[in-house]
Amino acid sequence: MAATTALHRGARAGAPSASRRTGLASHWLYALTFLSAAGVILITCLIFLQLYWNSALARQKFGWHFLVTEVWDPVNSVFGALPFLFGTVVTSAFALFLAVPIGVGAAVFLAELAPRKTSNLLTFLIELLAAVPSVIFGLLGIFVLIPILQQFVVPALKSVLGFLPIFEGAFYGVSLFSAGIVLAIMIVPFIISVSREVLLAVPRDLREASLGLGATMWETTWKVVIPFAKRGILGSIFLALARALGETMAVTMVIGNTPHVQASLLAPGYSIAAVIANEFTEATGDLYLSALIELGLVLFVLTIVINGAARLLILATTGKGERHA
Amino acid sequence: MKTSYLIAAMLAVFTAGPSQAATQITAAGATFPYPMYSKWFNEYHTLHPDIQINYQSIGSGAGIKQVTEGTVDFGASDGPMTDQQIAEYRAKRGAGILHFPTVLGADVPTYNIPGVQAELNFTPQALAGIFLGKITKWNDPEITEHNPGVKLPANDIVVVHRSDGSGTTYVWVDYLSKISPEWKSRVGVGTSVNWPVGLGGKGNEGVSGQVRQVPNSIGYVELIYAVQNHMLYGKVRNADGKFMKADLNSITAAAAGAVRNMPDDFRVSITNAPGSATYPICSFTWLLIPDQIKDPAKKKAITDFLHWMMTKGQDMTAALSYGRLPHPVVAKELKAIADIH
Numbered sequence: 001m002a003a004t005t006a007l008h009r010g011a012r013a014g015a016p017s018a019s020r021r022t023g024l025a026s027h028w029l030y031a032l033t034f035l036s037a038a039g040v041i042l043i044t045c046l047i048f049l050q051l052y053w054n055s056a057l058a059r060q061k062f063g064w065h066f067l068v069t070e071v072w073d074p075v076n077s078v079f080g081a082l083p084f085l086f087g088t089v090v091t092s093a094f095a096l097f098l099a100v101p102i103g104v105g106a107a108v109f110l111a112e113l114a115p116r117k118t119s120n121l122l123t124f125l126i127e128l129l130a131a132v133p134s135v136i137f138g139l140l141g142i143f144v145l146i147p148i149l150q151q152f153v154v155p156a157l158k159s160v161l162g163f164l165p166i167f168e169g170a171f172y173g174v175s176l177f178s179a180g181i182v183l184a185i186m187i188v189p190f191i192i193s194v195s196r197e198v199l200l201a202v203p204r205d206l207r208e209a210s211l212g213l214g215a216t217m218w219e220t221t222w223k224v225v226i227p228f229a230k231r232g233i234l235g236s237i238f239l240a241l242a243r244a245l246g247e248t249m250a251v252t253m254v255i256g257n258t259p260h261v262q263a264s265l266l267a268p269g270y271s272i273a274a275v276i277a278n279e280f281t282e283a284t285g286d287l288y289l290s291a292l293i294e295l296g297l298v299l300f301v302l303t304i305v306i307n308g309a310a311r312l313l314i315l316a317t318t319g320k321g322e323r324h325a
Numbered sequence: 326m327k328t329s330y331l332i333a334a335m336l337a338v339f340t341a342g343p344s345q346a347a348t349q350i351t352a353a354g355a356t357f358p359y360p361m362y363s364k365w366f367n368e369y370h371t372l373h374p375d376i377q378i379n380y381q382s383i384g385s386g387a388g389i390k391q392v393t394e395g396t397v398d399f400g401a402s403d404g405p406m407t408d409q410q411i412a413e414y415r416a417k418r419g420a421g422i423l424h425f426p427t428v429l430g431a432d433v434p435t436y437n438i439p440g441v442q443a444e445l446n447f448t449p450q451a452l453a454g455i456f457l458g459k460i461t462k463w464n465d466p467e468i469t470e471h472n473p474g475v476k477l478p479a480n481d482i483v484v485v486h487r488s489d490g491s492g493t494t495y496v497w498v499d500y501l502s503k504i505s506p507e508w509k510s511r512v513g514v515g516t517s518v519n520w521p522v523g524l525g526g527k528g529n530e531g532v533s534g535q536v537r538q539v540p541n542s543i544g545y546v547e548l549i550y551a552v553q554n555h556m557l558y559g560k561v562r563n564a565d566g567k568f569m570k571a572d573l574n575s576i577t578a579a580a581a582g583a584v585r586n587m588p589d590d591f592r593v594s595i596t597n598a599p600g601s602a603t604y605p606i607c608s609f610t611w612l613l614i615p616d617q618i619k620d621p622a623k624k625k626a627i628t629d630f631l632h633w634m635m636t637k638g639q640d641m642t643a644a645l646s647y648g649r650l651p652h653p654v655v656a657k658e659l660k661a662i663a664d665i666h
Contacts, residue, residue, distance in 0.1 A: 073519035074490075075512065142534050150538075172483060172539045174524055257488030257525025268524050274488075278527060281384030282490025282516040284410065 048300060055294035057287055066294060072259045079291035081298050083259035087176060087269035088299065091251065092244040094180030094265065095187060100237055103191025110192065111199035112221050123196060130189035138253030141182040146173040146254065154266065168264040174256035177265040182250050187240035194239065198232030199225060231314055238310040245303055248273040272299040347375040348626045354388020354401030357492050357547060358610045361428055361647050362401065365638050369630055376626045385492050386516060392613050393417055398623060400613035403492020404516065405592035420617040423665065424591040425631060425658055429580055429648030431548040431571045431607035432497045433558035437536050438463055438478065445559040446471040446568045452561070453505035455482055455543060458522035463541060485535045485544035488525025490516035496608040497545050500596040548576070549646040565601040575604035576648035584653045591658070607648070617666050624665065631662050
């Protein structure tokens with residue numbers, strides 16, 4: 001469902017505004033769609049308010065220190081969000097670092113270079129990948145990915161880049177590194193699938209004009225098609241990022257669930273969604289519950305901030321792309 | 326594609342429809358005894374088709390919360406309710422709550438040391454030292470001294486613990502608190518704690534998976550899980566100084582050892598129980614039953630079920646690897662059923 005929203009965003013870049021078109025539709029349809037849209041906003045606001053109210057106890061007790069405290073001690077009721085915030089941001093950023101080049105590259109291949117039949121078949125498979133439950137990715141992470149990382153990838157990385165602080169220390173398999181890779185595998189289908197649709201929506205005449213002017217296939221792709229579709233591609237990336245930030249099951253299975261801030265990617269960590277899922281059911285005591293809910297609030301605000309920043313980035317960088325439309 | 330799931334789910338809900346059962350009872354709580362409870366509730370429904378008990382294994386903490394809010398007829402927990410929780414219950418529901426032990430479970434230390442296939446002997450000091458991060462090598466004298474003939478390597482120990490809040494953790498740290506004053510003051514007891522060292526695995530499968538994958542690691546899992554998965558696990562020295570392996574007999578012995586000090590409300594920790602045949606890291610799991618049930622049909626159904634569970638039901642425990650209650654505890658509980666009004 002989320003994929004289609006972004007798709008429309010991309011495809012509609014430049015369509016006449018919706019309000020002008022409603023004159024054709026009945027007022028009933030207008031009311032109905034308005035209510036649907038309002039419902040979404042209402043739900044978002046209610047979630048925020050619920051999180052805000054129910055975290056009152058923890059917010060009063062810890063204040064802003066909550067965000068910079070590294071201790072999470074349910075027995076002595078000392079709670080801080082820093083290790084979880086750190087783990088969430090680091091794994092998501094690392095996942096994007098891996099997934100964006102692969103995802104956009106694959107989308108370009110499928111939309112521009114591959115024969116239509118191959119492209120459709122591959123896209124079907126990729127969309128299947130997007131429908132795989134996250135617990136399956138977690139299990140694959142534990143039983144397939146981690147052994148490979150332990151035997152081949154990490155020793156190689158350490159021998160070449162071991163001097164960097166981010167590849168320091170012992171590797172136990174479960175780590176920020178493994179979580180980032182699993183997340184990357186999970187979000188790549190979103191980037192490919194949405195970016196491909198956006199690239200396919202680029203008008204044919206633009207391509208033909210560019211080729212007609214003597215540009216090569218590569219030049220046409222990189223200088224004409226991609227800039228035109230940039231906004232949609234960025235949209236797909238931020239959709240993927242939102243998924244990575246909130247992913248729970250797969251992350252908790254491979255991240256190590258250790259609430260410490262460590263510079264090394266090979267060290268175990270923790271994420272906000274994972275700690276909520278892990279501890280919520282057994283959380284007893286009002287302050288403990290309230291602190292977990294405040295973590296939810298932190299994740300909510302983090303998502304809003306990142307999405308907001310993404311919007312600004314899109315606005316700032318796509319001025320050129322818009323002019324074509 | 327998500328819509329189709331939704332439709333399928335809705336269909337499932339609507340077509341399931343209301344059951345013909347005259348008395349519907351809902352309960353929620355602990356996940357550890359869930360296989361046993363689900364078997365009991367099923368069997369009981371077969372014997373008494375007019376009574377259906379629906380149990381949701383949502384976790385002990387959530388079970389306590391739901392029974393306190395009055396959204397379920399009774400709860401279940403791996404740890405007894407605290408005095409504060411009971412006071413809160415009384416304030417909200419205007420009645421008391423009773424604890425009924427149902428079965429016994431145990432935690433066992435499981436490890437993966439390359440080249441070691443022996444069942445290791447662990448002293449309480451060794452376990453506390455390892456989990457506090459003070460004993461860091463497998464060839465520490467505290468371990469080697471009690472394992473003659475086993476060649477333990479000089480490798481660093483990697484500790485694995487549960488990351489999700491759980492009764493299993495509660496029992497493990499409750500034991501460590503009893504045998505180590507430092508653990509008690511530095512870490513304490515809870516379903517989740519601030520671990521001094523180690524990696525967190527989600528669920529028994531998460532812990533055992535990490536122990537299997539990380540060489541030189543040690544973790545703890547439920548006895549049932551270790552038995553069903555044919556895992557290697559160690560013996561632990563009990564309060565009488567004997568190294569005991571956890572099995573159905575040694576955990577029932579632990580409960581029997583604790584009978585002498587059994588309080589009337591059954592809220593008792595039986596870790597480190599006395600007796601030479603006891604395994605020291607085990608615990609009851611409890612049903613949390615309100616002491617006033619207004620609906621007479623529900624009251625009859627619940628009290629009848631409790632009676633059946635403590636007599637006939639106990640014969641089914643061994644098949645699922647749960648420890649059965651010792652006779653003196655059953656006798657005491659049968660008397661306590663009369664406290665439900």
